[in-house]
Amino acid sequence: MITITDVALRAGVSKTTVSHTLSGKRPVSEETRRKVEQAVQDLGFRPNILAQGLRMQRSQTVALIIPDITNPFYPVLARGLQHALVEQGYHTFLCNTDGQREQEQAFLDDVVHRQVDGIVLVPFQLTTEAIEGALAANIPVVSIDTLIDHPYVDIVRPDDTQGAREATEYLIAHGHRRIGMINGAIGVATSERRLAGYREALERAALVFDPQLVVRGNFVRQEGREAMRTLLALEHRPSAVFCGNDLMAIGAMDAVREARLVIPQDMAIMGFDDIDAASLVTPALTTVFNPAYELGEIAGRYLLERIFNEYEGERRCMIVPHRFIERDSV
Amino acid sequence: MITITDVALRAGVSKTTVSHTLSGKRPVSEETRRKVEQAVQDLGFRPNILAQGLRMQRSQTVALIIPDITNPFYPVLARGLQHALVEQGYHTFLCNTDGQREQEQAFLDDVVHRQVDGIVLVPFQLTTEAIEGALAANIPVVSIDTLIDHPYVDIVRPDDTQGAREATEYLIAHGHRRIGMINGAIGVATSERRLAGYREALERAALVFDPQLVVRGNFVRQEGREAMRTLLALEHRPSAVFCGNDLMAIGAMDAVREARLVIPQDMAIMGFDDIDAASLVTPALTTVFNPAYELGEIAGRYLLERIFNEYEGERRCMIVPHRFIERDSV
DNA sequence: ATGAAAGCGCTAACAC
C-alpha cells in the first residue's frame, strides 16, 4: 500500500505539501504541484480513507437502515439515495433489520461507532429516544416514512393518509360499501397513517368503520395471504380490500384465488407502492405509486446538506407526491 | 464520543489493559476485569471501528459489487451474504455498477482504498487484470458467476450451462424445433455459458443452430421486450424462446402479448433465475431456479475463511445446484 | 499482571 509518505519522498516535499496539493486547501507553487502530481501518478497513490476518516471525523459513508432489501420498494429507494451520494464519493452501508426493534437499535448503534456521516432510517419499531446516540455524536439522520420526531431529524415520506384515502374512495366510487383493510404491523407509523386515510374515506362516505375488517399483516406477501383468509372466513365478508402495500395485496390475491373467487368481480383489491410486480400480476393491481427513488434521492440530498453544514435549521418534512395507478383489480 | 482513554481513566488502569480486557488477548486479573467492565458499562463505551481498522488493517467491512440492486436476483444474494457476515460483526458496502466497466473498476479501486476486508464481485465487463489492485492489497475476492480467473479468487456460481441445456431440452421435449434465445450482453460469462447450454441441447437433438435466433438483451425487462420484437419480425420465427434471465423473459412476454399472440400456444417462453415475479406473471413462467441466497451465503463464508486465514489454498470453485421449475409458459 | 510508548495514514495548527 502506497502512503502519502511515499509520495512525499518521491516528490521531494513534505507530507503536508502533498496533502495540501491534493486537497487544494492552501496554495502550492506550480512547480511543486507538478512534482506531486507526477509522483501520485507514478506510484498510483490513493489516500487511505480510513485514516482520513479518523483524522477528519468524516468517513465518507452513510448507513441505509431498512427492514428488508428483498422488498422491491427498497432497492429503488437505495438507488435513489446512491444517486444523490455518488458524486460526493460517498458509500452506503446496507442494513436489513426485518423491522425488529433490537436489530434496528443494534445497527443504529453499530454505525454510530463506525463514524458514519449520516443515516437514512426506515424505522418500524424505533422511537425518538433510540436515535439519541446518533444525535449525540452529531450524525444527521433522515427518517423515511415514520415515527421519529426530533427537531434535527428531517423527514421524507409520501402522503400515506391522502394516498390511502384516495384508494378507499376509489373503491367506494366503484360501489363497494363493505371494505376491508389489510394493514402493516401495529404501531408502525406508515400503517397508522394509511389506516387513518382508510377511516377518513369511510367517514366522508358515511360508512361505518368495522374493526373486524381491519387485519394486520406485516408488509409481506405471506401475511397478506393469511390476512385475506381471515377476511374471507368472516360471516359478513367485505367485497373489496385495501392493502397497506403491494406485497400484501399480492398475497391477498393468492388467498382469493385459492378460495376460487374472481378478482375483481367477487373481491376488489387495491395495493400501495406500485412495485414492478404490481403490473405483472393478473389482474394487474390497482395501486398508489409510492415514489421510492425520489424519497431516497431527497433523503440523500438532505443528508449531504447537513453533513456539509449547508443547512443547519430545524426539521424539514418533505412530503413527496404519490400518484393513483388505475389497473384491473377493482 | 467516549474513547478508550476515558474508560482507562475511570477504571484507574491503562489503555493497554482496557484494550486487552476487551479483546481477551492477554490475561487480566479478576479485579481489573470487573473495574474495566464497570467503566465500559457506565460510560457506554464502544470502540471506534475506524481507529481499530486503521491500526489492525481490518475494517470489518466487505464490498458487494453488483450490476443493479433493483434486479430482484441481487437483494436475495445480498441477504444471503449478510447472513454469513453478520455474526462476525461485518458490514457491507453496496455498489451498483449497472454492468459498466468504468463503474465496476471505479468501485473496485475505491473499496480497496477503503481497506475493505473482502469483496464479492459480480463482474460483467471486468477481467482478471482489473482485480490486481485488490489482490496486491491482499484483499480476498469472491467472484459470483463469471469471468475472473485467478488462483486466489474463489468462484461461486450456478451451473449455467447445465441449467440452460435442461431448459432448452425441455422445450425440445415439448415438440419445439425452432427455438430462439434472448441472451444477456456479449462477453458476459453468464451469457456465454447459458448460450453454450442452449447450443449443446440443440446439438444433441440434431437441431441446427441459427445465429439469427439469438438476440442480445442486457438482462433487463425492456431489452427482453425489444429482443422478442426482433424475433417476432423474423420471416421464419421461432415457436419457443429461452431467455437468459426472468426479467428478459417477462419483457419477452410483454412483446408477445403486444403482438396479440398467446403464451404458450403461439410462443413458449422460458426464463432463468426464478425471481419472485416469475410466479406472478400470467401464465406463470417456467424457469430455472438460481440459488441466489445460497450463492451469497457461500461467498460470505469463503470470504471470511480467507480473511481469518482459515483457508489459504488455491481457488475454490463452488457450483451451487439449480433446479428446474415447471410452470405454465411452455 | 500491567504500563509506557510507538505508530497505523492522514490532516492541521503553528512555525518560518
Add this chain to the structure above:
DNA sequence: GTGTTAGCGCTTTCAT
C-alpha cells in the same frame, strides 16, 4: 510557499 509536529482512537511491542 513550505515544513515540523502533534494527534485522531486504537493495538501492540517491549519493559517491568
